[in-house]
Amino acid sequence: MIPTLLRVLGSEYSRPVRRTVALMAAAAILEGLSYALLVPVLRALLGDTPADAVPWLVAFGAAVAVYAVLRYLGDLSGFLAGTTLLRGMYHRLGDHLARLPVGWYSAGRVGEVSVLASQGVLRAMGVIAHLLAPLVSAAVTPLAIVAVLLAFDWRLGLAALVAVPLVAAVQARTGRSMAAADAERAERDQEATGRVIEYLQVQPVLRVGGRAAERFRLLDDSLRGLQRASRRSALSALPGVLGLALTVQAVFTVLLVLGTYLALGGGIGAAELLAILVLAARCADPLLSLSDLGGQLRAARTELERLEKILNTEPLPEAAEPVRPERHDLSFDSITFRQSDRTVLDGVSLSVPEGRRLAVVGPSGAGKTSLLQVLARFFDVDAGAVRVGGVDVRAIGTEVLMARIAIVFQDVYLFDGTIEENVRLGRYGADDAQVRAAAAAARLDEVVERLPDGWKTNVGEGGALLSGGERQRVSIARALLKDAPIVLLDEVTSALDPVNEAAVHAGIERLMAGRTVVMVAHRLRTVQRADRVLFLEQGRIVAEGSHDDLLRRGGPYAGFWQVSMTSVAGE
Structure with missing residues (x-):
């Protein structure tokens, strides 16, 4: 004992x-x-x-x-x-x-x-x-x-x-x-x-x-x-x-x-x-x-x-001499990633030039979210390498890597505190003008204005006192305040009403401007804003190109797009 x-x-x-x-x-x-x-x-x-x-x-x-x-x-x-x-x-x-x-x-x-x-x-x-x-x-x-x-x-x-x-x-x-x-x-x-x-x-x-x-x-x-x-x-x-x-x-x-x-x-x-x-x-x-x-x-x-x-659980190993990347382009070199004896990503290779946008689509379980997770180094890949600015993420210090990446998830978690406190998590030390500017860009100011306590409104545990669209606006404002050169988006509008979806789309556009972006798309209309589209299936790339090129070629992406448009029309 x-x-x-x-x-x-x-x-x-x-x-x-x-x-x-x-x-x-x-x-x-x-x-x-x-x-x-x-x-x-x-x-x-x-x-x-x-x-x-x-x-x-x-x-x-x-x-x-x-x-x-x-x-x-x-x-x-x-x-x-x-x-x-x-x-x-x-x-x-x-x-x-x-x-x-x-x-x-x-x-x-x-x-x-x-x-x-x-x-x-x-x-x-x-x-x-x-x-x-x-x-x-x-x-x-x-x-x-x-x-x-x-x-x-x-x-x-x-x-x-x-x-x-x-x-x-x-x-x-x-x-x-x-x-x-x-x-x-x-x-x-x-x-x-x-x-x-x-x-x-x-x-x-x-x-x-x-x-x-x-x-x-x-x-x-x-x-x-x-x-x-x-x-x-x-x-x-x-x-x-x-x-x-x-x-x-x-x-x-x-x-x-x-x-x-x-x-x-x-x-x-x-x-x-x-x-x-x-x-x-x-x-x-x-x-x-x-x-x-x-x-x-x-x-x-x-x-x-x-x-x-x-x-006794071992953290991910840190490099003895961390390297600080000078660029913000992304590359995946023949990566393989397994979870629970299941191969989630299998031999994936791709690149995203600095300042360009990549949309990742595919059926559920294809490995889309896992692609974002290994890029942010939530996990280490089992084979191959994920690089930021030509540097393996395993050679970059965790704090340096996280400082370069802003992530907006579909499921937003807010801490039990005020709206302002949750936005300021994006960057400690930001002044009031920077916080207000990020909120305006995310159209969060519209939410703040109609709340009785304004910026001092308590969001509750997990943001339970706000709606899903309001939580997303807080999350986007937080990412905008961080001002990171790389943005990862895990379909942030899939469960929003039309009004909030329009507001969130506007905030996302401001967030993506001039940054390197990888976005997972469940609603395919968001991929039309991407420079390149990647279609994943069972952890492998089965189609790659621009949205229009992939539609002209037919194949799995065109079929997926057609099903998505039919679903939208049915709504």
Whole structure:
């Protein structure tokens, strides 16, 4: 547990934990050794001269005082380290996530990271503040007491030593038996959470279809599954709890019987027997607490392992000596790109001169969006090279590459803040005049003027308080403010009404002016503004040329165009 925690924290943050563990271990050892002073204290008190116990009582009091100071310092160190490292862990996780390729952030991983960042880090760092002290005490204090018993009487010490492997075996067995049950419970918990969210999100559809009752049964089934998994988890822990309690009680009974036998035989006195009983009882207390700690530690270990897995994810390699391209033309040299054992792009070669526009069209799954992603280096290609200004993108520093590219996606995400704050993400440090000019070019000023709070209007999480067209205008204004020489467009008007589509088209025209552009087109009327058109099918280029040339040639592009125009006419 502790080694995993230290690995997750890393060398920068692990030192306070090591110091805390050292303080807690010293306190636990001193606690166990201080009980050795009970033997001379009780021997004197039960002897002919009770006054002889005074020096031993003073020594015992001093040992307890030093233990109390060490325990206080250890607990305080644990609390301070936990709160400090919580912030440090967030920074380390955030820094690492910022270095991972954008393509790593699939929908499933975004959910996993969000849960881990909100609950997982808190639970993992809570180990330091709340669980480390009882864990160290449960592991170290009994061993110190066993050492005292061995020094006092080897027979009693050996009897107590038998409990060590027995307790370790019970705990290991409990951990193994609980692992599957805990995993199932976590899975059921996640499934039930998803069902609850789904049930709330699709209420309009369910009510219109009159199927709310059916959906409720699905949710109820998932909650019953969670209940059964929780019950199995509790039942699987029961043998471990009982086994630990029986083991500790059995060892305590053995020590009591053995101590009594030795006392009756004259091997030890009544004072020593009383001291043995105190030591055995104090040894049993932290061992029995392992049952309560076990579940919390397993949950924390699961979170630590998830954190470690993410932190061990390798970011895309950075060039040792990054190259800064001087031009902004683009080229793809026989690139091959695979995802999940599927070849998405297969031997694609093309070039886009600086300041020209390339439109990429094709059926769904042809690899259009992937072409943009490898150009922006969301992923690295498996073969070939993607070049900007004649320089392989893998040889360009990430910040330099991103500074040269503006991307407008079909699905726009806005941060929970004001419209102005979201536009300013395009370029920090831009003055008000530049922000207003970018907004006017994107026709965002029309939206701002009709909103009661104007530029201070809050967009909500993900931009939920704005319409799709309004979000696109914010996104285009942000890209215009960035003023990057390369623009990537992933069909930004496919789901807009005519008014917003016209406004967004006007903003896109301003954005593309004088820049190198690669645009994915789902609505083919946008390709008429391109200098060249590329038709992709199953990750390969099957047609290339100007829009008019491709129509004259016939073939897949002409057929695709005809279907698109028929669809538009039907609207």
